[in-house]
Amino acid sequence: MRTKRSKRMYIGDLIDATTDLSGLYYRSPFERGYLVHWDVELAVWDRVISGDVLACTPSETNLVLTEPVNNLHQIQRSLDEIVFEEYQFASLVRAPASRFSMLTASDLIYNGKLLPQCVLVVDVGHAFTHIVPYCNQRQIIQGIRRVDVGGRLLTNYLKETVSFRYWDMMDETFIMNIVKEKCCFVSQDFKRDIEATRGCIGRRKGNSSLGLEYVLPDFTTNNKHGFVLDDQSDISDSQLLPLCNERFAIPEALFYPMDVGIEQAGIHQAVEQAINACPLEMHRLLFANIIVTGGSANMPGLSERLQSEIQKLTAYKARVFTSSDPMFQAWQGACKAAAEGVGDWRLTKGQYEEMGAERAILHYITACKDGKPILRDGSTGDWLGTFVGHKGAVWSAMLSSDTLRAVTASADYTVDGGFYFDSNVCSKVWNAITGQELVSLMHDNIVKSADFAGSNELVATGGQDKSVRIFDVNRPDKPTIVASHTAPVRSVKWTQHRNMIISADNSRHINIIDVRAPSVAHTLETPENIASISLTADGKTLACAAGKRVLAWDIDSFKLVKDFNVDYEVSVAAINPTRTRMVVGGKSDLLIRCCNFDTGKQIDAHKGHHGSVHDACFSPDGQVYATGSEDGTVRLWQANPGSEYGLWQYRHI
Incomplete structure (x- = not known):
């Protein structure tokens, strides 16, 4: 936190040293959930490992950190360098918060006796909400979804709404975040509650039981955070902030992002999309084992509303679980992982010194x-x-x-x-x-x-x-x-x-x-002897090179969907992730052919290998494909020649 007047920075518990919280604003090391302001982050780390807080010696400490899903590689490199070169930590384990939260599923669902095979984690974070399905503790990559609504957006939405209707609170981010946490809830019937609060906006509570008043802090007689007014409160000379339908209209943005101008599905729809992207046999278990975590999961009614909305979208039984304190659920899971052993997750300082930051x-x-x-x-x-x-x-x-x-x-x-x-x-x-x-x-x-x-x-x-x-x-x-x-x-x-x-x-x-x-x-x-097989990135289509034929089957139905006859012996065939192109290798003419997957028509041909091509594979993003040959070489080819990618990047001066 930092004040606009003095520019003094308050880190963590140091906020207790000030009595005047007016004008405080957050200075986060994160932008849209990604760690980019290292000066702020390092100030936080210095405070945490100091003698006043943890008093740890980094060289004797194993560090566990959370990171965003699909974190950027450059950020991961920078993080490794800070951890091992500046602070000299003994080892590092980093993983998305959802992965650690997933480890607490046994406590939430089966009273600690068994970790479910399939779990879906809804992480309502500060910058956005991630929906991440897991099977056998592994992310199902194709099922990951993100909704660009999180705690920060809800705080800003509330701040703008009350500033328009009541008091100007645009400079009071810290206080309005506290108001959100103390007063907001998720409606179970939005239309009913809107009707119940009709006419109470701007009035002191009005006739609705949903209305309340929040006593803003004056930093002299009442506490510095403010409080919800009750019948016993002494409100003489106090500034009151009336709250009515704002209490439940603000969190509604989680279910209807269009309300705040974000053209995305709500979290309940994103959950359905995430599960439907996973293999069919996982659907029932994923719908039955949904965990909601993150700071905004503390809002009353969120898990109940989410379960109700999801149930409307599926014939499977939907169950949503939330811990008693979801803000610390990832921390609890990390503690559990550390106690049980993190194994291959860990990167030690010795390994880093040997390999550098290339792990990312x-x-x-x-x-x-x-x-x-x-x-x-x-x-x-x-x-x-x-x-x-x-x-x-x-x-x-x-x-x-x-x-x-x-x-x-x-x-x-x-x-x-x-x-x-x-x-x-x-x-x-x-x-x-x-x-x-x-x-x-x-x-x-x-x-x-x-x-x-x-x-x-x-x-x-x-x-x-x-x-x-x-x-x-x-x-x-x-x-x-x-x-x-x-x-x-x-x-x-x-x-x-x-x-x-x-x-x-x-x-x-x-x-x-x-x-x-x-x-x-x-x-x-197959009609002829098999030379090789390959799978698309999502595993849904099987390609086969056999004689002078290239065949493809749909894995769901086992039906043959493509059968191309060519005039040369085929040694290998691979299909790109979008199923628009395929690469075909010749057994004797040594050419690498790029073909249209729908028609089989050759688009391009490449020379380079001096022996039969034994294997071919596309990168997960489809931008590059690799071929391996009898000549002892592996060659990388651009799927979209002319674009800047990997080796094909140019330094602009």
Whole structure:
């Protein structure tokens, strides 16, 4: 807080040192929810770690911080630098507040006995409201929604309304925020309450039971925050602020943002949109396990109204839960995470000194016959680290969805007068931040493909023994065989859409495996032998290169939606996230072709590789695609040539 007259800054508890709060205004380190004013933030940190508050020694302290959903990478880099270079903290864990709030779901829903498999968190924050669905403690990326209404907007809305109707309160942000917190509530029947308060605006309470008067502070006789007038209050010489329908009309902006000029869905509609964007089998659980958190969740009636509005939009049973103090719910979840162990969430100072701030960058991983998988910068292709431990060719490498772990599939062997397979090291799981090997998965033959199956703890593998296995990395000696092919398995991929594993063999069969059963739910057949398969970013469309054909299936219906005949042998096919373009690699002519996905018509062709193309993949935003070849190179190509992105950025002077 800062006063306009003296420019003195009050940080946290220092506000208690002043008796005159008039003219105080917030000086936040955040703009629209993002940390941009580091001078303010560092002043807050200095106060918190000082001897008067926590009295902690940063070098001996593990720091846990919340950040916005989909935080900007540059802000994450700056945060890492401040934490480790300026303050020298021992370690850092950062995650969205919704992720920590999600960890309290067991206490709210099942009395601490069980954490629900699926939880949807509605975080009514200061700058905006985030709706974030979780399954098995993982964000469902395609279901994240944001509504640009939060506590700050509601305070400003109230301030402007009462300034127009009653007293000029435009310079009293701090006081009006207190008035909002003490007086506002969410109406359960807006039309009824509007009718009940008709005619009471500007009058002292009027005839409505919903009206009240707030005694503004005079900073002499009454307390500096003011208070709600009751029958016993001494109001001689006091300045009264009458409040009537303002009490419930202001929070209505959460449900109808158009009231304040924001062309977005209300939070109840955003919840429905978020859940509908998730796999169908999650819908019932997500509607039943909705948690409301954040400072504005303290307003009476919010959870009840939200549940009522959501129930009108769905046939599923809707349940909304709020803790007794939702403002501190993320803090409680963070304490729980710290007590139970944060594992791969943590970045230590030693790891930071080794890797720098690069953790904030998008990554991709490459595999090669030299047995050395490499982690690379997602936008530039720069080398970040090598996973050392395999003895033979690595056929497949995948990152987990949160990029914290990697899994590799290999043809490991040892030379001792000949070649033999070492059954202990054919597939490995790694810490993607440190490069440390976490576990080896036992096989009796070459593993050609591996992927995480829904969480960092489950891995699906397939290879020369014609079987698809699921491993629990905590019990790697007890894999489950979930499918058997008639030919060696070429590729195994997991899709979060419907939580399925897709496996393809060297002949003409593709198995769709339900992870929950686990068993084969459907089998697809191709007209020619399969060269490769790939999935779109949302996991809803499967592409297959087979002979001189490019095929695509809808994962929901298992129907063939595209079948293109070409005049060359196809080695790989990948579809962009918007399903408007696809990339096709030739087996012998070495060309990379960009085609229209609707018509199959070739748009462009690129040369560069000197060997057959084995794999292709689009970036999550569709701006770049990567191709990997027999020539030992991975090449990045612009999907929209001429735009500035990643390597293709220009310095303007």
